[in-house]
Structures are given as C-alpha cells and as structure tokens.
C-alpha cells in the first residue's frame with residue numbers, strides 16, 4: 584500500500600514530537616515506514632537546508648528562497664519519497680509543498696498559482712494522500728519554539744526570526760489551504776496536550792491503513 588502523509592504547521596506546532604510517535608504506532612502494526620523532512624531528507628537537500636535556515640545568510644531574495652526550497656524538494660522527491668512509495672513504504676514527511684504555498688506564497692506574497700505549477704513539476708504531480716495540519720496561535724507556537732531552542736541550546740533559525748505578523752500570515756495561509764481541500768487535510772488542535780494530539784493523529788491516519 585502506497586501512503587504519503589505530510590505534516591504541516593507553524594513553528595512550535597509539535598510536528599516533530601508527533602511524527603515519531605505515529606511512526607512507532609505504524610511499526611507496531613507491522614507497516615514499513617520512513618520518516619523524512621523538508622527542506623532536507625537527502626544529502627543535496629540537507630546542504631540546501633543549511634543555506635536556507637542559516638541565520639547569518641545575507642538577505643535572501645524571496646524568489647531565490649522559493650527556488651532553493653523547490654530544488655531541495657525535486658531532489659528529495661526523486662531520491663527518497665518516490666522510491667519509497669514504489670516499494671509500498673509509508674512516507675511520513677515533516678513539511679512539504681503546502682509549506683511553500685503558506686510561507687513563500689501567502690506569507691511572503693509570491694504568486695501562489697506559479698508556486699502550484701512549480702510544485703507540480705518538482706513532485707511529478709504526486710500529492711500527499713493525507714496532510715495533517717497542526718494548528719495553534721502564532722504567539723503560542725513561537726513561544727514554544729523559542730523555549731525549545733533555549734532548552735536545547737539551538738540557535739534561532741532564519742525563518743523563526745521573522746516577525747509575529749509573518750507567522751500569523753503563515754497560519755492563516757495554512758487554514759485557507761485546509762479549507763480549500765477538506766478531502767486531503769485534517770486540521771488538529773495543536774494546543775492540546777501531547778497525548779490528546781497523538782490520539783487525534785492516530786484517529787486521522789488509521790482509516791487510510793485498510
């Protein structure tokens with residue numbers, strides 16, 4: 584069974600806590616699973632990720648930023664996602680094409696129809712079967728991600744340094760995308776405790792396993 588699930592949400596929405604929990608549940612049910620992420624997931628895309636997120640990067644033109652995310656996605660798709668799907672391995676991907684529409688399209692103001700076209704090109708038209716949107720207010724997400732960075736001694740990355748307004752636009756963008764494609768999206772309340780969110784994730788995914 585080929586199943587491609589993506590996880591979307593603003594910074595601090597808890598995706599990276601929930602993805603391993605779901606992966607373990609699926610493995611317990613004897614499903615082969617890989618966990619991957621964007622930008623990144625293979626050596627070339629990981630190098631592009633470092634360029635994109637490095638806080639010391641000189642100011643990046645929005646058009647250049649868009650093309651770097653797309654280049655990373657093209658390589659990741661060819662090298663990791665499509666080969667896994669062909670082998671009927673379930674792919675859990677932390678962020679994917681909706682992130683580009685929400686961040687570079689809706690929040691930065693680039694043309695979303697153009698972004699959709701390039702997304703189709705770099706993904707060979709393979710869309711996620713299910714997209715889980717972890718939704719919470721931008722203030723709360725940024726508070727959580729700053730606390731996590733402090734606790735783990737991680738430097739705040741280039742995107743996390745964007746304004747609260749930018750992150751609010753990303754959230755609104757994601758909600759708009761979810762409202763426009765209710766078949767593919769499930770929106771989860773990411774402000775709930777971890778166990779409650781994990782139960783909601785399992786409830787959303789289990790129907791796709793039969």
Ligand code: TMP
Pocket residue numbers: 594620621622652678679680682683684686687742743
């Ligand atoms: P993260 O993997 O630690 O969440 O960091 C990735 C950052 O890159 C996050 O701020 C969202 C951003 N991003 C985009 O702006 N566009 C994209 O297409 C993707 C995949 C991520």
